[in-house]
Amino acid sequence: MYLNIVFLPLLGSIVSGFFGRFLGGRGSCFITIFCVSLTFFLSCLAFYEVGLAGSSTYLSLMTWLESDSFHVDWAFCFDSLTVVMLIVVTFISTLVHLYSTEYMGEDPHLPRFMSYLSLFTFFMLILVTADNFVQMFVGWEGVGLCSYLLINFWFTRIQANKAAIKAMVVNRIGDFGLALGIFGIFICFGSVDYATVFAFAPQLSSSTLSFLNIEFEAFNLIGVLLFVGAVGKSAQLGLHTWLPDAMEGPTPVSALIHAATMVTAGVFLLARCSPFLEYCPGALVIISFVGGMTAFFAATTALVQNDLKRVIAYSTCSQLGYMIFACGLSNYSVAIFHLANHAFFKALLFLGAGSVIHAVGDEQDMRKMGGLRRLLPFTYAMMVIGSLALMGMPFLTGFYSKDVILEVGYATYSTASHFAYWLGSFAAFCTAFYSIRLLSLCFLVEPNGSRSLLLSASEGSWAIGLVLGLLAIPSMFVGYLSRDLFIGLGTDFWGNSLFCLPFNLSIIDAEFMSTSTKIMPLLLSMLGGFLSFILYRDYNDKLFMWKTSLIGRKLYTFFNRKWLFDKIYNEYVSQNILDFGYHFTYKSIDRGLIESLGPFGLSNVLLNQVKQSRAWHSGYLYHYLIIVVWGNLLFCLWFILGFPSLRVGILLLFSVLWLTL
Structure with missing residues (x-):
């Protein structure tokens, strides 16, 4: 059963990819949906057996790499953390596969698309079920590859090419940091198995490691390097620029990347390494600061975006910031709880946005929509549910996890935690503002789009409606139903899969906070939503006047240009690297040193010598005769100089005989 969970999506991907031209679009959809849905059913059984019954499972297939003391097995570990991720990944993936049958139904390359989706799911399952860092790295790189293939699925579009290359290059930076972290783990522990590393972490926590000829505390250095990998995959501040551009891919791809697979890999890595990170206090402080800044940055940027999918993309980036700083505060269970909750309502938002885009002729600019609540009532209801859950409104899924993250941030009583708490609280205000802004511009304001497009807008087929309805149910209820299981006081659900040192445990302190502190993020969310509704419901004149004022225009431009990160990277980083590559490595090394020694140096010398030697063959x-005489004379000279006292007489005799002849 456990191996089927991992390899069934791979089977569906292979069949759809290699035999799609014979099966056709419908046949490929049937095969891939059947394999992924069967994987979800088996994941539910694994969740019951491992998570609820407490029977963790370990499978070792075979030895993979072995060289001296370096030993890596193909092995799978199914514990509580793994089965929670399995439920999330396979459930979202199954619905995305089903949704794609309608959304991509007219595409001639549908079998290839379904193959890529299943391959994406397979690599994510490899990542979450791995028993060691090297096998996990295989899944880590695999989801990066599949993201490139899926973002660039419409490869004739230049913007899709650019977005896919950008995602690949930016993620390579994070992957390089993760690889260095794995190297450091092997140097310190002599092993890359989770069990070995986590068991010996307390004994080796005081060790040092030399990096760039500087001595560091080994655990803090490795923790930061592992976090660099998480920054790349989970789009944290600095390496976040690929995430909004990934919207160039088809909408089902956006839902799968942002909800359940690629961007959650970084949070999963931090949670998986919790027994190690607990002994990296310096790294945890950095994680908290970066997570808080990401939540704030992405929320403010989403305030003024006009592309429907980009608003939701920056929302993902902001929510990932919450999860990351929860990990930095050692509340790994709360981070995974929010990860699971977020997957449901974020998939609902993306697929609901896909339904809107599909209905209005692939238009994504919210300023050209409006009035769709009468034309798409079911999609409007689903988007309202997803937006309210994202805002953290009471009794919806997001409320039970996001507010707990902010509570433990305040209750930890450290500089990093309070920094993250205040930025997270203001981000909650911004989240509510841009969520209601999205609903207003798309559904509530008077129609602003083309008359022909709006008249032809209608709800999608049964597949789209079924998927949105199935996602709305967990978006409303799963937070309430699973709160006590995941983060309730005294729960033993996580077992040994997550670890927190006693003095880092702050979730109990969060229960005794003042009521005003607890409800402040909720009040900020309600204030942001109400203010957005007032301003955007009828395009208030005061909003226009504020935008066109001196300060308003500066702020709007700053946020709309994404805090100028792309400008800084393009002008001061990328351009300088390209100039250096052209003027130094290309002109000086490739065309200078290498060509002077190669094609235009040694090669020309040899050719000239060959031409001269050919001239003697006349x-x-x-x-x-001249060649023979001079050759013998040179040989004799060498013989005399080499052996001056031995055979001078014999040499002279042979010389006389030779001259006589």
Whole structure:
């Protein structure tokens, strides 16, 4: 059963990819949906057996790499953390596969698309079920590859090419940091198995490691390097620029990447390494600061975006910031709880946005929509549910996890935690503002789009409606139903899969906070939503006047240009690297040093020598006699200088005989 969970999506991907031209679009959809849905059913059984019954499972297939003390097995670990991720990944993936049958139904390359989706799911399952860092790295790189293939699925579009290359290059930076972290783990522990590393972490926590000829505390250095990998995959501040551009891919791809697979890999890595990170206090402080800044940055940027999918993309980036700083505060269970909750309502938002885009002729600019609540009532209801859950409104899924993250941030009583708490609280205000802004511009204001497009807008087929309805149920209820199981006081659900040192445990302190502190993020969310509704419901004149004022225009431009990160990277980083590559590595090394020694140096010398030697082969006897005479004389000279006291007489005798002849 456990191996089927991992390899069934791979089977569906292979069949759809290699035999799609024979099966056709409908046949490929049937095969891939059947394999992924069966994987979800088996994941539910694994969740019951491992998570609820407490029977963790370990499978070792075979030895993979072995060289001296370096030993890596193909092995799978199914514990509580793994089965929670399995439920999330396979459930979202199944619905995305089903949704794609309608959304991509007219695409001639549908079998290839379904193959890529299943391959994406397979690599994510490899990542979450791995028993060691090297096998986990295989899944880590696999989801990066599949994201490139899916973002660039419409490869004739230049913007899709650019977005896919950007995602690949930016993630390579994070992957390089993760690889260095794995190297450091092997140097310190002599192993890359989770069990070995986590068991010996307390004994080796005081060790040091030399990096760039500087001595560091080994655990803090490795923790930061692992976090660099998480920054790349989970789009944290600095390496976040690929995430909004990934919207160039088809909408089902956006839902799968942002809800359940690629961007959650970084949070999963931090949670998986919790027994190690607990002994990296310096790294945890950095994680908290970066997570808080990301939540704030992405929320403010989403305030003024006009592309429907980009608003939701920056929302994902902001929510990932919440999860990351929860990990930095050692509340890993709360982070995974929010990860699972977020997956449901974020998939609902993305697929609901896909339904809107599909209905209005692939238009994504919210300023050209409006009035869709009468034309798409079911999609409007689903988007309202997803937006309210994202805002953290009471009794919806997001409320039970996001507010707990902010509570433990305040209750930890450290500089990093309070920094993250205040930024997270203001981000909650911004989240509510842009969520209601999205609903207003798309559904509530008077129609602003093309008359022909709006008249032809209608709800999608049964597949789209079924998927949105199935996602709305957990978006409303799963937070309430699973809160006590995941983060309730005294729960033993996580077992040994997550670890927190006693003095880092702050979730109990969060229960005794003042009521005003607890409800402040909720009040900020309600204030942001109400203010957005007032301003955008009828395009208030005061909003226009504020935008066109001196300060308003500066702020709007700053946020709309994404805090100028792209400008800084393009002008001061990328351009300088390209100039250096052209003027130094290309002109000086490639065309200078290498070509002077290679094609235009040694090669020309050899050719000239060959041409000169060919000139001696003239066919004239006296030329050959000169060569023979001079050759023998040189040989004799060498013989005399090498052995001056031995055979001088013999040499002279042979010389006389030779001259006589």
